[in-house]
Amino acid sequence: MSGLSIRKLYKAYGAVTAVKGVDLEIGEGELVVLLGPSGCGKTTTLRCIAGLEDITDGSISIGDRVVSEKGRSLPPEQREIGMVFQSYAIWPHMTVAENVAFGLKLKNLPKPEIESRVRSALELVGLTGYSSRHVSQLSGGQQQRVALARAMALEPRILLFDEPLSNLDAKLREKMRFELRQIQQRLGITSVYVTHDQQEAMVIADRIVLMRNGVIEQMGAPEDLYHRPKTLFAAEFVGLANIYSGEARGGEVRIANGPVLKSSGAASGAVDIVFRPEQVRVSSEQPADATNALRATVKESYFLGNIEDLILTVEGIDIRTQLSPAEHRASGSSLWISIPPEAIILLPRGGQMEEAA
Structure with missing residues (x-):
């Protein structure tokens, strides 16, 4: 009981x-x-x-x-x-x-x-x-x-x-x-x-x-x-998230007016694309693994003590990331980012993620 x-x-x-x-x-x-x-x-x-x-x-x-x-x-x-x-x-x-x-x-x-x-x-x-x-x-x-x-x-x-x-x-x-x-x-x-x-x-x-x-x-x-948020509301309300609209097809997803990324998600068609700031990896040099490696420019940088909060511009869109320990990156500086395909959550646009069978 x-x-x-x-x-x-x-x-x-x-x-x-x-x-x-x-x-x-x-x-x-x-x-x-x-x-x-x-x-x-x-x-x-x-x-x-x-x-x-x-x-x-x-x-x-x-x-x-x-x-x-x-x-x-x-x-x-x-x-x-x-x-x-x-x-x-x-x-x-x-x-x-x-x-x-x-x-x-x-x-x-x-x-x-x-x-x-x-x-x-x-x-x-x-x-x-x-x-x-x-x-x-x-x-x-x-x-x-x-x-x-x-x-x-x-x-x-x-x-x-x-x-x-x-x-x-x-x-x-x-x-x-x-x-x-x-x-x-x-x-x-x-x-x-x-x-x-x-x-x-x-x-x-x-x-x-x-x-x-x-x-x-x-x-x-x-x-x-x-x-594992099942809806866009859950993704937005619990924690910080980068959220974009886009189209998914064949293991790839195109962010509207932005880059194409590989994703491990199975969704296809119109989707909402979600990934967390801490999952965006940052490096000064181009990563050896080119999967979802993108050139970025620092738009804004905020020192928060234990972390550095960055807003980056990548192919016309803004992406938020957090560096821990804090590592100052000046506005206007150039760097590389990569986003693991498994970190990308795809939600059917305006709908709810289906339960796994």
């Missing part, structure tokens, strides 16, 4: 349908990220799981218990879930320990058990010794840890995260990604995490569910979405 089962989920607000027939099975202990732009239905799906929204059609089950179906919905407090919000949603007039204990007191648990759970939760998030502080005395990252400790103290079957890091500064946000992932792995709690940040999704997810316009566009492990 999966940890969480969503079947044919629909959620409509009047004439607007925000979620359109989502099917998703999440295994015990799995961390699944709902990823996508604003308005794609990811937060609405999370709120339906939490019981904060009644569903229009379909069903949601936690373990073997149906918690939502058309016309019936268990309230959030009966779903054995813990939720971490974007806004933290912690009480500023309470101490850290009082915040973490809040939900436990509502359950009328014995005082010794409450104290034990609070102590364990604070230890898990690295806040041992902070129990008597008021949360107004804490940094943003510490407040987010309090919110996480409060959710975990309930010992939920499902942990839900609604863009929990979006209010943090960039450096702290990056650090907290790793901490959240490590804590979730140690606990083994089935988790659903909502974000629009694709880097965040790549770091923490066992599986990414990419959503668009209320439906699932593609789902899979982070490396699957990055290296």
Whole structure:
């Protein structure tokens, strides 16, 4: 039995349908990220799981218990879930320990058990010794840890995260990604995490569910979405990509108003051509292997510390590449590039890549 089962989920607000027939099975202990732009239905799906929204059609089950179906919905407090919000949603007039204990007191648990759970939760998030502080005395990252400790103290079957890091500064946000992932792995709690940040999704997810316009566009492990996008939207949204329109035929593809490249893809006819910047190889001399070797001119160069981001002009088109370690190339300088045929992804124009037989 999966940890969480969503079947044919629909959620409509009047004439607007925000979620359109989502099917998703999440295994015990799995961390699944709902990823996508604003308005794609990811937060609405999370709120339906939490019981904060009644569903229009379909069903949601936690373990073997149906918690939502058309016309019936268990309230959030009966779903054995813990939720971490974007806004933290912690009480500023309470101490850290009082915040973490809040939900436990509502359950009328014995005082010794409450104290034990609070102590364990604070230890898990690295806040041992902070129990008597008021949360107004804490940094943003510490407040987010309090919110996480409060959710975990309930010992939920499902942990839900609604863009929990979006209010943090960039450096702290990056650090907290790793901490959240490590804590979730140690606990083994089935988790659903909502974000629009694709880097965040790549770091923490066992599986990414990419959503668009209320439906699932593609789902899979982070490396699957990055290296094997099935649609143009997936290729554009997850990671950086060089994307062109063109024509494929007989193992070759012609970029519109650009060069002809060899490709290992089997598509033919009108296609969208995708390859990642880091897959573009750069050299000062013509490569010994002439496959997809092209003369290029540096149009723009940006030093980003660990990498050099280059925009190159090649036979009338712009190609982006990234050099690591950073290697300064002056604007106007000439160099050679090559693109491995296996790095070129071909997508039927305006369609979706077919599954391999």
